[in-house]
Amino acid sequence: MKALHVITGLGVGGAEQQLRLLLRHLTAECEVVALTNPGPVAAGLAADGVRVTHLGMGGNRDIGALPRLTRLIRAGGYDLVHTHLYRACLYGRIAARLAGVRTVVATEHSIGDTRLEGRPLNPGVRALYLAGERLGDATVAVSPTVAERLRRWGVPGPRIHVIPNGIDAPRFRFDEVRRERARAFHGLPQDAYVVGGVGRLAPGKRFDLLVQALALLPGDVWLILVGGGPEEEALRRLARGLGVADRVVLTGERPCLPEPGGTAPDLVALLSAMDVLASPSAEESFGLAVVEALAAGLPVLYASCPAVEDLPPEAAPGARRVTGGAGAYARQVLRLRAAGPGERTAPPAVDRYDIACTARQLMDLYTAAVAGSTPEVSSS
Numbered sequence: 001m002k003a004l005h006v007i008t009g010l011g012v013g014g015a016e017q018q019l020r021l022l023l024r025h026l027t028a029e030c031e032v033v034a035l036t037n038p039g040p041v042a043a044g045l046a047a048d049g050v051r052v053t054h055l056g057m058g059g060n061r062d063i064g065a066l067p068r069l070t071r072l073i074r075a076g077g078y079d080l081v082h083t084h085l086y087r088a089c090l091y092g093r094i095a096a097r098l099a100g101v102r103t104v105v106a107t108e109h110s111i112g113d114t115r116l117e118g119r120p121l122n123p124g125v126r127a128l129y130l131a132g133e134r135l136g137d138a139t140v141a142v143s144p145t146v147a148e149r150l151r152r153w154g155v156p157g158p159r160i161h162v163i164p165n166g167i168d169a170p171r172f173r174f175d176e177v178r179r180e181r182a183r184a185f186h187g188l189p190q191d192a193y194v195v196g197g198v199g200r201l202a203p204g205k206r207f208d209l210l211v212q213a214l215a216l217l218p219g220d221v222w223l224i225l226v227g228g229g230p231e232e233e234a235l236r237r238l239a240r241g242l243g244v245a246d247r248v249v250l251t252g253e254r255p256c257l258p259e260p261g262g263t264a265p266d267l268v269a270l271l272s273a274m275d276v277l278a279s280p281s282a283e284e285s286f287g288l289a290v291v292e293a294l295a296a297g298l299p300v301l302y303a304s305c306p307a308v309e310d311l312p313p314e315a316a317p318g319a320r321r322v323t324g325g326a327g328a329y330a331r332q333v334l335r336l337r338a339a340g341p342g343e344r345t346a347p348p349a350v351d352r353y354d355i356a357c358t359a360r361q362l363m364d365l366y367t368a369a370v371a372g373s374t375p376e377v378s379s380s
Contacts, residue, residue, distance in 0.1 A: 001367070002077065005031070006035070006081060006083045006095075008037075008084070010040070011039035012227075015085055019032070020041055020050075025355055026362065032051070033053045057091075070095040071099075080103040081104050082107070084106070089133075090128065093106065094135060102370075105369060106139050106140065107142065107163075108146055109142055110285045138161055141163075163358060163365070165358065166355030171256075179273050182270050191220070192222045194274045194276075195214070195224070196273075198267065198270075198277065198289035199227050204281060209325055209329060211244065212238070214244045215244050222247045224273070227253060255267060276300070278333075279302040286306055286307050287308060291308075291353050294347055296346075299320075307349070
């Protein structure tokens with residue numbers, strides 16, 4: 001089976017890194033098209049031996065990208081097109097149909113109750129999304145929470161298939177040597193209590209709450225934020241204004257898979273360097289950073305995480321939902337620090353999100369869809 005994955009861009013983001021990891025486990029012959037911004041993940045895919053094409057799309061209204069993508073799909077002889085992220089789903093589904101591809105699958109990575117990939121969910125965005133969705137054969141939801149949101153929107157239930165994101169859990173296992181090296185690289189004292197945040201530095205992630213919480217915490221507590229984005233300078237200004245800039249480290253984007261020629265600590269090493277992960281985002285579709293942190297044996301404080309909330313409480317005993325603002329996070333950090341370090345072992349929840357299992361489920365969907373049928377809709 002030959003499949004083409006169409007994605008909006010290949011910067012260091014959750015959906016982008018999930019695609020790279022997934023392609024390491026799918027048994028189909030896969031190629032990738034990035035509409036715009038090939039980014040570091042494109043280089044990683046190429047290093048993995050995956051053919052990556054940059055379409056050179058100039059923006060959301062670059063209609064000229066549609067015939068270019070259609071020609072590329074038609075020339076590739078693909079059995080299936082799989083689209084990822086809003087813009088790629090819209091253009092990719094249309095182009096696949098124009099190119100005569102019979103089977104089109106999409107993964108919905110980041111739909112919230114009020115926002116879709118950061119953009120407000122107004123009637124126009126919703127109408128365009130549903131119009132494009134009808135051109136596909138199946139829509140993969142990364143969690144039951146996302147599946148329910150899609151049903152509320154009006155996507156027919158039989159078209160929705162729950163296949164969760166996956167991780168390569170053994171890679172995230174705690175490593176004391178990597179912890180020391182990562183802390184030394186970023187100037188974190190070896191005896192500091194380190195709160196971490198992982199994700200795009202965008203308003204919806206609410207990392208400003210963690211900077212504000214740091215100002216309420218003792219001087220031996222540090223904050224490390226892993227990611228890049230438009231809020232970086234605003235977070236730096238906030239830290240300076242609160243007098244905690246000397247205890248805040250912003251690492252920039254860090255992949256969870258090794259980068260060709262990379263020398264800075266990767267995400268795996270940085271998770272070992274943390275003592276707790278905090279995820280204050282109020283709207284998540286899955287919560288990949290939380291699952292990765294759990295795999296590293298970290299306690300987790302979160303505001304929204306379907307990957308944890310969709311499981312029984314005993315599956316992730318080290319994860320606690322936090323309601324409230326900076327003060328609530330500060331109190332929880334103090335509680336964890338007072339309890340002392342626990343065993344850095346992964347809880348049962350991590351086993352639920354094995355990337356090999358995710359790949360098998362997706363291949364089953366591919367096979368059934370290409371054959372003209374689809375498996376029963378999943379709810380877990």
